[in-house]
Structure formats: C-alpha cells, structure tokens
Amino acid sequence: MDELLQRSKTASLIIHADISYLRTDRAIGAFRSLIKALGHMDRIQDLWICFPMNVTAKVFAGLTGAGLTAPPAPLLQSFHLSAQNQFEVRKDIFAGVIPGLRKVHLEFCQVHWLSPIFNDALTELTLCHLTNRSENFHDLLLALCRLSSLRQLYLDTVLSDTAMANARNMRQMPVKATLPRLEKLTLVDSISRMASLLGHLEFPQSTIVRLECTCLDTEDPDVFQPFIRDRFGNHPSLPPSPVLYQPEFLRSLDIRHGERGWKVACGTSYTYGENTRLLEGEAYQDFQFQFPLQIEFMSMYGGGSALHGITAFFRTLPMAHLNMITLQGDNSRHNDQCLWTEVFKDAPELRVIRLEYSDANPLIRALQPRNRATFACTLTDIEFKEVHFNRADRKNRWRERSHDHCESGCLYCLHDALVSCAEVGNVIQRLCFDNCAGITKDYVTKVSELVGKVEWSTQMVECAVLCLSSHY
Numbered sequence: 001m002d003e004l005l006q007r008s009k010t011a012s013l014i015i016h017a018d019i020s021y022l023r024t025d026r027a028i029g030a031f032r033s034l035i036k037a038l039g040h041m042d043r044i045q046d047l048w049i050c051f052p053m054n055v056t057a058k059v060f061a062g063l064t065g066a067g068l069t070a071p072p073a074p075l076l077q078s079f080h081l082s083a084q085n086q087f088e089v090r091k092d093i094f095a096g097v098i099p100g101l102r103k104v105h106l107e108f109c110q111v112h113w114l115s116p117i118f119n120d121a122l123t124e125l126t127l128c129h130l131t132n133r134s135e136n137f138h139d140l141l142l143a144l145c146r147l148s149s150l151r152q153l154y155l156d157t158v159l160s161d162t163a164m165a166n167a168r169n170m171r172q173m174p175v176k177a178t179l180p181r182l183e184k185l186t187l188v189d190s191i192s193r194m195a196s197l198l199g200h201l202e203f204p205q206s207t208i209v210r211l212e213c214t215c216l217d218t219e220d221p222d223v224f225q226p227f228i229r230d231r232f233g234n235h236p237s238l239p240p241s242p243v244l245y246q247p248e249f250l251r252s253l254d255i256r257h258g259e260r261g262w263k264v265a266c267g268t269s270y271t272y273g274e275n276t277r278l279l280e281g282e283a284y285q286d287f288q289f290q291f292p293l294q295i296e297f298m299s300m301y302g303g304g305s306a307l308h309g310i311t312a313f314f315r316t317l318p319m320a321h322l323n324m325i326t327l328q329g330d331n332s333r334h335n336d337q338c339l340w341t342e343v344f345k346d347a348p349e350l351r352v353i354r355l356e357y358s359d360a361n362p363l364i365r366a367l368q369p370r371n372r373a374t375f376a377c378t379l380t381d382i383e384f385k386e387v388h389f390n391r392a393d394r395k396n397r398w399r400e401r402s403h404d405h406c407e408s409g410c411l412y413c414l415h416d417a418l419v420s421c422a423e424v425g426n427v428i429q430r431l432c433f434d435n436c437a438g439i440t441k442d443y444v445t446k447v448s449e450l451v452g453k454v455e456w457s458t459q460m461v462e463c464a465v466l467c468l469s470s471h472y
Helices: 002-008 024-038 055-065 137-145 161-168 189-196 223-233 281-288 308-313 338-343 360-365 411-423 441-447
Strands: 013-018 043-049 076-087 103-111 124-128 152-156 186-189 209-211 252-257 260-269 293-297 324-328 352-356 381-385 430-434 453-457 467-468
Touching: 013 024, 076 441, 103 352, 152 430, 161 430, 186 189, 189 209, 189 223, 209 252, 223 308, 293 308, 293 441, 360 411, 441 453
Parallel strands: 013 043, 043 076, 076 103, 103 124, 124 152, 152 186, 186 209, 209 293, 252 324, 324 352, 352 381, 381 430, 430 453
Antiparallel strands: 252 260, 260 293, 453 467
16 A cells, blocks of 8 residues: 555545455454555545444544544545444544535444535435434434535435424424435435425426335325325326326336335336337336336235235326326236226326236226226227236136136136227227237237237247237
C-alpha cells in the first residue's frame, strides 16, 4: 500500500474494501492497508467499505480524525459504508467538506440526521437497517427536505414503531418532503409504515415507485388507497381511441408469484392488442421498468388464502382504463374465481389477458357469461403460456374438484366459454397458446371457427407457430 500510494502521486483514488468475511489474521493486514489509504482522504473519489464489528472504532478514527480534526474529502463523489456494528455517521464526518458527494449508501449504521451527507447536491441515497431507526419522523423528513437534487431514494426499514406513533400525532405539524427530481423511489418496510411515509413525500407523477412490503395477515393494503387515488385517480378520462403510451394512467397490471411472494406492477404499457407479445429475459425487465408502481408482497399467506392478501389491494386500483392483465404463478395459488369475476368486473376497457404458468380454469369459468353478460365485454386477446390443458369429460367439465380437472386447464370448458362469449357478441380476436401441453392441431382448427386468429406453438417443435383465421 505504501508503494501504491507513493506511485499514484496526486491522482484520485477509488477504494473498495470488503474485509467483513476475512479471518482475523488476514483481516489485520487488509485493515492496516485501509487505514493507510484513508490517510489520503483529500484525494479519495469513491469510498466503499464493508467491515466487521471489531474494527469499527479504528475506521471511525480514519474518517473523523480520531476525534481531533476531521479530514475533509473535497473529491469524494460516492460513499458506501456497511458496518456490522453501530458506526456513527456524525455531524463532523469529513469535516463537512464534501462538495462533490453525489451517492451515499449506509447500512447498519447510526446516522445523525444533521450530517453533511444530506446535502442538496446528493443524487442517490440508500439507507438500510439503520441501528438508530428514526424515532422522530420529523427528523427524517427534514433530512429529506434538503435533498432537492435527489434522483434515486432507497429506504429499507428506517422507521421505528415510535416513529409511527409520532406520525399519527403530526397533524398539528404537517411536514412534507418535496423531491422534485426524483426518478425512482424504493421502500422496504411494513405496509403501514410505507403508507405513512408516502403520505409525507411529494414527487413527480413520472417517478417509478417500488414498494417491498413485509406484511402480516392483519395489515390491510387499503391504506395505500389515498396514494393510489392521487397517482392514478385524479385525471380526466382517456379519449375513446386507444393510446399507446399514457404515463399518468393505469393501463397494465402485472401479477407474478415467486419464491419471496407476490409481485404486482401496474401503470403503463407500450404494447397493445396484436402488438402484445410474451417477453423474456432482458426484454421483460425493460418492459417491467415502464410500470410507475411496483409492489412486492414478501409475506406468504397460508393455505388457500394465498391471493386473498393482495385481492384487497387490487380493489384499491382504478380499473376504468385497465387494458392488460398478466398473471403468472404456480397452479395451486390461483384457484380463486373472484379474482376475475369480482376484482376485475369493473374494467370496462380490458382487452388483453395473459396467463403464464398458472391455472386457466378460474379464468375459463369467469369467461362463461352469466345472464348473457360477461365480466370483460371488450376482451380481444387471450394468451396462455406454459399452461397444461386436458380434455375433461363433458359431464364433469364444471366440477372443480373432479379428477378430470386436476390439471390447470380444460379444453372442452374453454371451447364452451368461447361459444358462449360469441353468442353474446364478444368474439375474441386473438387466442395464443405458447408452449401449452395438450393442444392439438384438431383443437386449434375447431376453435379457430370461434375466434379471429389462433397462434399455437408446441413444446415438441421449437418456434413452430400455426396461425389460423376463421376465413381459411
């Protein structure tokens, strides 16, 4: 390290030190090198440190000058600190001389809310698992108020139960942090804490908002309703003709189930009607980034109530201009017909439904008109991906628990539902089977008489697509 520091002369330094995983004997050498590098704070540009508990005091001395004269950091642009102990980010850190600081990431630290790291030039701020989670909601908001240039904000468990109690008493002293340039906001916490924080933040309608909820059965997603209404509900009606991109309106709803729980994304979509295609990999990531609101429900609801926890959230969404729904998950978690017949019944502009790796039977039953009325009278496209279909006996086609319906889709039921829809004037224009087991050429030929176009790709022949139109 001595040789490197000497040869680098006055060049700016980038320090990336992760000694948290090293054995004690090896950590000592790495730690000594780190302390030497911190002695050149005046030319450090990027500082990334992750260290274990037993070196906290010495690193603190390197950043603050051992309590004497804190070394300034005039060239520092990014500061990442992850401590396994209560490292304190004090008011005198870097002697308050950090004019170029733009990115801050603090994890497992004590943060003084008057620290100079909260300055109006900051563009990215990440606070995770602070050991002094703000007991005074007011202090946190005042710190955020100073970040007028902030573009990305990530807050993970920064509020305490005491802060929530204080927030309920803040009606006499309302404080809102305005972040006029914010592009992306990520909050990780309980539903109730997130809702309180959202109620005290102001940011542009174009901001991408991601909420990772660690929710319990007792928490009600309805508390998000004021935020949802403000974000999607206070706008004039859309023109009657389809609009490809309207960032301020709820146009698409994406519901996916993974290992950590449910992921819900809603907002806008560039795709519409026949331009809609099933996206994979990086293409899907780009597609998902369009959604202004993304919510991840990380708690696992038990038994048959897997969807019930987020059904309440769906009911808070304005469905008036909803065009497309994507539902993905394992078959055991979607056996709830009310998701279609109750939650989405007030979606007068719903045109596209995608079903991926999921149970098609609840959707098929919902498509069957009741009293000559369907729940989606404007539906034009239905896409099934990786859905297993079988041919159930007609006399058992509507029995949910029968052996014939143990698979995730019944072809006879789908055919009957399409017939019934056509009888009431709701003709599906496009029906897509993407890698769906059980689909045969004969069935595609038969169902093509009921819809405008059928797209069929088999698992046996890669990328084989058969397009049939009713006039062929």
